[in-house]
Amino acid sequence: MSIHTVSPQFVGRARELAALRGALDEARAGGACTVLVGGEAGVGKTRLVGEFTASAGDALTLVGGCMELGTEGLPFAPFTAVLRDLVRRLGRDEVAALVPGGDTRGLARLLPEFGQPGPEGREARARLFEQVLGLLERLAEDRPVVLVVEDAHWADRSTRDLLSFLVRYQRGEARLLIVVTYRSDELHRAHPLRPLLAELARVGWVTRLELGRLTRREVLEQAAGILERRPSPADMDMIYSRSEGNPLFVEALLGDPGGDTLPESLRDLLLASVERLPDETQELLRVASAGGQRIEHDLLAAVASLDETALSGALRPAVAGNVLVVDGEGYAFRHALIREALHDDLLPGEHTRLHTRYAEAISRDLSMLPAPRGAIELAHHWHAARDNTWALISAWGAAAAARTATAFDEQLRMLSRVLELWDRVPDAAERIGAPHAEVLRLTSVAAYQAGEFERGAALASAALEEIDRQAEPDTAARLLRHRGLIRFSLSRPGYVDDLREAAGLVPADPPTRLRGQVLETLSRMLTRPDQLEEKISTARQAIEIARQVGDDSTHAHALIDLTWAQCRYTDAEGPIAGFAEARRIADRAGAYFAVMRGTISESDALEGAGRHEQAAQVAREGIAIAEQYGLARSSGTFQAINLAEPLFSLGRWDEALEVIEHALALLPPAPHQASLQGLAADIALARGQADRAEALVASSRKVLSRGAFRSQSVLPHACREIELLEARGRLDEAREAAARALREHDLMDDSRYSWHLLLTLAQLGGPFLPELRSTAGWVAVEGRLQRAQRQTFLALTGPAPGDDAEDTGAWRLAAWQAAASAWAELKQPYAEARASLGAAHAAQALGDRQEATARHARARDLAERLAAVPLLDQLDAFARRARLAVADGAAPQGQPLGLTARELEVLEQVTRGRSNREIAAELFISIKTVSVHVSNILGKLGASTRGEAAAKAHAMRLFDR
Incomplete structure (x- = not known):
């Protein structure tokens, strides 16, 4: 008779195994899919996943586990393990070739084989995240990929953030299945994984599996x-x-x-398999337990002080007895509970002695563990050994390693430990080579980068209280600049004051990199029209200093500030060239944040000046650059906003919706998502889709209600709220919202968005027209777009009391004609159509039927092309009242049954029997966009199925050649 340590038969998980296999089939077929597998310790999560991956066929399986260090996990541990495994399998060069954009500096933060990491900062973290996802997607082009992340209950915040990013942004076309395991019994009410699981469970392609105990x-x-x-x-x-x-x-x-x-206790139960092993093996397992769930062979050998022969002899019984398993270049405990029981069984002296031995071994050769793991494990062991001096020194080093890896939460934790230990180490400043105020500053920076803005501001203020600003002007200036940035992010007052004080502290002679950075930041934050001259002067000073000290990144940013200030929304060609120059300088320096900011600012300036075609082109270039830099889902989706906006202006609404749908499919950050949904709501309102508009506006409202946002977000949203109430016929509420908008928003801040709001309010009419006229007199008119908006505003509100307008009717007609001409010159068909309707009304009131008919015909032609149903209804109502001799409103030539050009293309593909996936590939659009087009086609054709729609298209001979 024989006995196995584990059952050779896989028992009791048929349903769960079938669910995982079904998820892989779904991913293989092109559906985004993630499975969260929970269960108590020892219930069989790892065995289930192992059985599943063993039967995954041609899928590439990548497995990484979270690692516990005390009460915290090791940053990015599962992804570092996956990357190391890929390099082992494919080779470094082949993995590098799969990285989007070919720049591996982001992955170098996880694995040193990929060279030196690029510039640090929050943008670097976003780039790392997108490169990891891009790498997985490129791998999945050849065969399905299964990414397994085990023991997520130990995940640190950096790991949780990356995991959330991968789950939320995975694309179905990528054929990627993500499987995450965690201990459900570990998730106490305050456990940080709980909110993440709740958040991910709301994602449509995420499934949760809970493993229960076995039946009798x-x-x-x-x-x-x-x-x-x-x-x-x-x-x-x-x-x-x-x-x-x-x-x-x-x-x-x-x-x-x-x-x-x-056995009488759980501990005895878990240690029973250990106690049957030889004494030297038990001793080695106790040593290993202090090293964590997984431990490298070289580190274990160094700490155990055994030669290879003795070490192998002690290890073999542990592996044969299934207490340890071989894991890559080291070993892992078969079950974490066994390690925990061994570690908890150590006597206090043994605990301190073992962690000291680990710390000393790692100190002798930090390279035996990959960065930043070596530095962070060193800090963990010195802290566990209760050696305050070395715990402080190692925490300081671990913070630097975490910063390089963009593990900002781990950096914050390590720096917080330095502050905690400061008073326990008498010569702390000498030990780390930095004073307490500098530690506070760096901790504040880490808090800011980790998204803990309030804590960052408090730490910066605490640091400022510790220093003499006159004796340490540079340190004070850095702190003031940093606090100013945080206050700006929080929309708190005082950020300009901080930056002005910082500029006053750094001497102008000799020029320094710090002074250039402070002046550039100040210039960027001077956003009000009354600060324009100061903004220009400050930007020029920053540019000159940056040139002198060779700081290309600051030079590029300052040139963007200057160009923006000089061109604003004007029509001049010259100043715009500054954006291209800034991008060239930034590209040369590898300052990709400046490159992104340059394209965003340029496309925004062009759109605000009414140069819509150019704005769209620059935004398209920006999206391509974002993809090249591996920032498609962050900077790229922001650029999508700047592309959709000019497309809306140009009346290319279906194209704009495709851009929006594609960007939303990437699940962008919440503020970007709100702006994209807002633009989609504008089109829905213009086309009379009130229910869709209401849902989109409600979604945007949730985001905007959670923070403080600038005019470019809040003013368009206010317009949509008012227009939606008007579309619902709730005019009294719309006027109340309009009055509230006038009270709550500063219309002097940004003329581009202020004029839009003024036009929306003027369209309502009502008792606040005098206040509107007064306000409009203060809002700047900086370019063609603002002039067209102001002209339309005048036509809506009429001559003010006291204006010299002897014939008000003639004045109104001339005003509307001027407005229509201005919008036509800008190539904005929707605005031109509305102005033409205004001109038709004015002409009819004067008895000029020929002009009324001509204006009506022009407006109707434009509105039909746009499928602007509410405007078409207004035009038809006007024609009936005025008894104009016009056509009955057939769809424009070339667009049968009211189908758009894109819908005709999709319908042609449907008649050929192609699936949504095949149509998406043929037309270079997303599958979700195809689905939207097909739904619209069925509605317009009155068809219930694709086959019926195809039959109608054949009957009408739409696509006969």
Whole structure:
């Protein structure tokens, strides 16, 4: 008779295994898919995933586990393990060739084989995240990929953030399945994984599997597999009652078949398999338990002080007894509970002594562990050894390593530990080479980059209180600049004051990089029209200093500030060239944040000046650059906003919706998502889709209600709220919202968005027209777009009391004609159509039927092309009242049944029997966009199925050649 340490038979998980296989089939077919597998410790999560991956066929399986260090996890541990495994399998060069854009500096933060990391900062973190996802997607082009992240209950915040990013942004076309395991019994109410699981569970392609305990019948099957015989009924009763169906406990209970008694405690149960091993093996396992769940061979050898022969001799029984398993270049405990029981069983002296030995071994050769793991584990072991001096020194070093890896939360934790230990180490400043105020500053920076703005501001203020600003002007200036940035992010007052004080502290002679950075930041934050001259002067000073000290990044940013200030929304060609020059300088320096900012600012300036075609072109270039830099889902989706906006202006609404749908499919950050949905709501309102507009506006409202946002976000949203109420016929509420908007918003801040709001309010009319006229008199008119908006505003509000307008009717007609001409010159068909309707009304009031008919015809032609249903209804109502001789409103030539050009293209593909995926590939659009077009086509054709739509298209001979 023989006995196995684990059952050779996989028991009781048929449903869960089928669910994982179904998820892989779904991913293989092109559907985004993530499975979260939860269950208590020992219930069989790892065994289930192992059985699944073993049967995954041609799929590429990548497995990485989170690692516990004390109460915190190691940053990015599972992804570092996956990357190292890929390099081992494919080679460094082949992996590098798969990285989007070919720049591996982001991955170098996880694995030093990829060279030196690029510039640090929050943008670097975003780039790292997108490169990891891009790498997985490129791998999945050849075959499906299964990414397994184990033990997520130990994940640090950096790991959780990257995991959330991968799940939320995975594309179905990528054929990527993500499987995450975690201990559900570890998730106390304050556990940081709980909110992430709740958030991910709301994502449409995420499924949660909860592994329960085995039934009595299943425990019997497991026991029979281990013993190779069925246990007696009495033994079975005892095994089932003691294990309560937990597979690990069943294995432990059956692990000593010759024993006369069963273990009395869980600890005894877990350690039973260890206590049967030779003494030297037990001692080695106790040593290993202090190293964590997974430990490298070289590190274990160094700490155990054994030669290879002795080490191998001690290890073999542990591996044979299934207490340890070989894991890459080291070993892992078969179950974390076994390691925890061993570690908890150490005496206090043993605990301190072992962690000291680990710290000393790592100190002798930090390279035996990959960066930043070596520095962070070193800090963990010195802290666990209760050596305050070395705990402080190692935490300082670990913070620097975490910063390089963009693990800002880990950096913040390490720096917080330095502050905590400061008073316990008398010569702390000398030990780390930095004063307490500098540690506070760096901790504040880490808090800011980790998104803890309030804490960052408090730490910066604390640091400022510790220093003499006159004696340490540079340090004070850095702190003031940093606090100014945080206050700006929080929309708190005082950020300009901080930056002005910082500029006053740094001497102008000799020029320094710090002074250039401070002046550039100040210039960037001077956003009000009354600060324009100061902004220009400050930007020029920053440019001159940056040139002198060779700081290309600051030079590029300052040139963007200057160009923006000089061109604003004017029509001049010259100043715009500054954006191209800034991008060239930034590109030369590898300052990709400046490159992105340059394209965003340029496209925004062009759109604000009414140069819509140029704005769209620059935005397209920006999206391509974002993809090249690996920032498609962050900077790229912001650029999509700047592309959709000019497309809306140009009346290319279906194209704009495709851009929006594609960007939203990438699940952009919430503020970007709100802006994209807002633009989609504008089109829905113009086309009379009130329900869709209301849903989009409500979604945007949730985002905007959670923070402070600038005019470019809040003013368009205010317009949409008002227009939606007007579309619903709730005019009194719309006027109340309009009055509230006038009270709450500063219309002097940004003329581009202020004029839009003024036009929306003027369209309503009402008792606040005098206030509107007064306000409009103060809002700047900086370019063609603002002039067209102002002209339309005048036509809506009429001559003010006291204006010289003898014939008000003639004045109104001239005003509307001028407005229509201005919008036509800008190539904005929707605005031109509305102005033409205004001109038609004015002409009819004067009795000029010929002009009224001509203006009406022009407006109707434009509105039909746009499918602007509410405007078409207004035009038809006007024609009936005025009894104009016009056509009955057939769809424009070339667009049968009101189908748009894109919908005709999609319908042609449908008639050929192609699927949504095939159509998407043919037309270079997303599958979701195809689905939207097909739904619209079915509605317009009155068809219930694709086949019926195709039959109608054939009957009408739409695509005969």
